[in-house]
Amino acid sequence: MDVPGAKRVTGRVAVALTLAVAALSVGVGILGIVDPTANFGPVAQYIPPAISQTAGFTGSLTGFLMVMSAFGLRRGLRVAWYSTLVLLPITAGQGLVQATPYSVPLVVLSVVAFPVLAVARSRFDEPISLSTSQLAAGGALAGVQAYGTIGTWALRGERGFTGVNTMLDAFYYTLVTSSTVGYGDVTPVTQEARLFSLSVLVLGTASFAVALGALLGPALEARFASALGRMTQSDLESLDGHVVVAGYGDLTEPILTELAASGRQFLVVARGGTDTSELRDRDIDVLAGDPTDEKTLDRAGIERARAVVTATNDDGEDALAILTVRETYPDVRVVAAATEQENEPKLRRAGADTVISPAVIGGRLLARSALGDEHAEEEAADLE
Structure with missing residues (x-):
């Protein structure tokens, strides 16, 4: 017989394990960046320091993604269940590659959390509900990033941008420009490139502002609702x-x-x-x-x-x-x-x-x- 109380407990355990894996992934990843030397476990001798350091950097990013998934699980979202199911093997693999004593709990918890999450599948059945404005804002943000990346790549080298050698460089330039960070390591050297940079700056800033408003607006509205006496x-x-x-x-x-x-x-x-x-x-x-x-x-x-x-x-x-x-x-x-x-x-x-x-x-x-x-x-x- 399916017991609702047992389902709820299993769901809470899955959320707790996901948060624990997220915290370990971030912590172990930072330690891996500081000290990239793999010196623990049977595979440590086969892992170059550069690979271990890369695993540490990506592990930190994966940890932050796991935190987002954990909050989604807390709301019972099915998409969060799928994302966590994908991320858990990744965190386990990153822990193995980093090969430090600190990565052992990360690997163990990732392995333990996977079957718990699988058993609690029915607990996470809420569909993600995005409004039309949120979908439009997300689409605009993605569209501007794609526009900037493709355009920067097309104008690379002497045709427009110095310092752009790969598609990743083009995406990097688009992101730092549209977010108004602008490190200056990629420079437009032609009139066409400068005009293109202006378009990326204007469109990117606008898309970021609209996306933040559309995505954070409901959360702020919930806060106001709580202040007005509504139950959270x-x-x-x-x-x-x-x-x-x-x-x-x-x-x-x-x-x-x-x-x-x-x-x-x-x-x-x-x-x-x-x-x-x-x-x-x-x-x-x-x-x-x-x-x-x-x-x-x-x-x-x-x-x-x-x-x-x-x-x-x-x-x-x-x-x-x-x-x-x-x-x-x-x-x-x-x-x-x-x-x-x-x-x-x-x-x-x-x-x-x-x-x-x-x-x-x-x-x-x-x-x-x-x-x-x-x-x-x-x-x-x-x-x-």
Whole structure:
């Protein structure tokens, strides 16, 4: 049987191992650059210092890429899973080539992390979601770099640029020019080359600025959202022993009042719109999303929740939410409110542990009060 808790633990172990490999790759790589002499292991005598130093430099770069992959894994991105799966054998190979005592943990952790990552594959199924503006910004940045590299290569030597002998030199010049670094080791010597350099400078600077704005904008927006009282991913992950209120409606209000009075931490999962904005204005924790969606409920921390309450005005949606919870987390307690009395057995069959019909309770109290029961009004007041 597939246990969600075990999947989550395996995913966290995979992320932790990836971060550890990234840190070791950067550290061992820097040490390899400082001291490129390979002097440890059976292959050390066959590795020239230049190769070992190159492995150290590329190992540092690989380590930084691994850090990016680890953050992607933390978000559950499938593309990060693929990139990490590709990078782990590379870090292991770089550790072997560097052949120092410090590279042994790097090789070992890389080998250990690979099967753990493979086992946790189902944990990382989130597609990467890039907006049209982000795709356009990335395409513009790549296009400008390609334009500059090809143009610089075409104008190499006496035709335009001194110091450009390879395609890598052309790319290097394009990158340092468009990023406004400009070391001066590659120089345009003809009128055409100078005009071309100006075009690379203008287009490159603009593409970098647009790309940074498009890629960092959503992150800054998330920070502002957090400052305005919206829950961040770390806030959601810290929830434990809370009550999840799946959906929002007229029946939900007294539930929220009672939960707030009890001091128990709770989270409302509701579709985005006016309701979520109003709840946030009242300092109520809200997760905007579909309460019948498994991924949304997973973000709400259902597996760590004390109970789930469904009490919207739509029994059909409540039943679907209950089915989703039961399918994924069969052990969590589910309490439901039935708007229509005839739907009580249906909600029970869907998987609710307790089903309460406010209409039935209210009707019985009204009938008792009409028949002269003096305690009916008191009981109703206690329920308010």
